[in-house]
Amino acid sequence: MLxxxxxxxxxxxxxxxxxxxxxxxxxxxxxxxxxxxxxKLVSGLLRHYPWEIGISLDREGWISIDDxxxxxxxxxxxxxxxxxxxxxxxxxxxxxxPKGRFEVSGDRxxxxxxxxxxxxxxxxxxxxxxxxxxxxxxxxxxxxxQGLKPMNRLYVHTTIxxxxxxxxxxxxxxxxxxxxxxxxxxxxxxxxxxxxKTVYLVPYVPPECIARVY
Ligand code: HQG
Numbered sequence: 001m002l003x004x005x006x007x008x009x010x011x012x013x014x015x016x017x018x019x020x021x022x023x024x025x026x027x028x029x030x031x032x033x034x035x036x037x038x039x040k041l042v043s044g045l046l047r048h049y050p051w052e053i054g055i056s057l058d059r060e061g062w063i064s065i066d067d068x069x070x071x072x073x074x075x076x077x078x079x080x081x082x083x084x085x086x087x088x089x090x091x092x093x094x095x096x097x098p099k100g101r102f103e104v105s106g107d108r109x110x111x112x113x114x115x116x117x118x119x120x121x122x123x124x125x126x127x128x129x130x131x132x133x134x135x136x137x138x139x140x141x142x143x144x145x146q147g148l149k150p151m152n153r154l155y156v157h158t159t160i161x162x163x164x165x166x167x168x169x170x171x172x173x174x175x176x177x178x179x180x181x182x183x184x185x186x187x188x189x190x191x192x193x194x195x196x197k198t199v200y201l202v203p204y205v206p207p208e209c210i211a212r213v214y
Contacts, residue, residue: 003035003039004017005017005019005032006028006092007027008026008027008029009022009024010024010025010027015029029089030093041072041082042102042111043111043114045072046063046111047114047117048115048117052076052077053072055067055071057119059119059120060110062105063109064107065090065104068109069086069087099197100196101196112199113157113201115153116152116153123194123195123201124193125194126200127192128182128200130160130180131200131202132158132159132162132165132178132179132180133156133157133165133205134159134165134167134169134170134172134175134177135177136169136174136176137173138174139176140176144210146207147204147205147207147209148178148180148205148210150204155201155203156203156204157200158180158192159198160198161198177214178212179213179214180202180205180209181209181210184208185202185205188206191203
């Protein structure tokens, strides 16, 4: 994953990915390396292990941004690497996330998808024309037999972007991209939820709804 640095406009205060804004040099807020490490940590904490920094998510996955910052700086096992973190870094990270991984509302933040922790987020039902899922060739036989299951997460994660599916597949081994027949999901009364910019969640994809294997 390649992430651009995040800057803050010295005139209008907007968070941006370009070093110049409003005709002036902007202030560097997060370089690429810090942005990536903070994004991975916050994703992990809000999806899988909030207790590692002594916080718990509410029913809908929310946590106060101040509690998150404070927990990272005082309780995270590698806290010495994160003493620079402020609430502004968290807000900028969430606002500019390319996949819409995070949602900020007032003083709170939550992950939009990816959870293994039990949360109930109300998503909009949305059946796009096509969906893809990236996985590895070693899992293919089992998937074609049993369908796509959420495994350790609350939902099966799919995407409208074939290239995102391929990127995700590469995480798992020899990449395979599955095309899902969305009409088939609808016929089977299986809901599809829009969770991120390109990420859609499905409780289960039966084998007969897997249309093609790339
Ligand atoms: C596989 C990234 C055997 C499934 C991505 C996958 C995503 C089966 C693995 C998000 C199976 C679970 C989540 C079956 C499913 N038999 N294997 N019946 N059913 N599997 O990591 O979808 O960048 O929990 O194919 O873009 O890879 O982090 O899920 O290989 O949206 O924001 O079980 O993570 O988003 O793996 O990735 P994961 P995922 P972020």
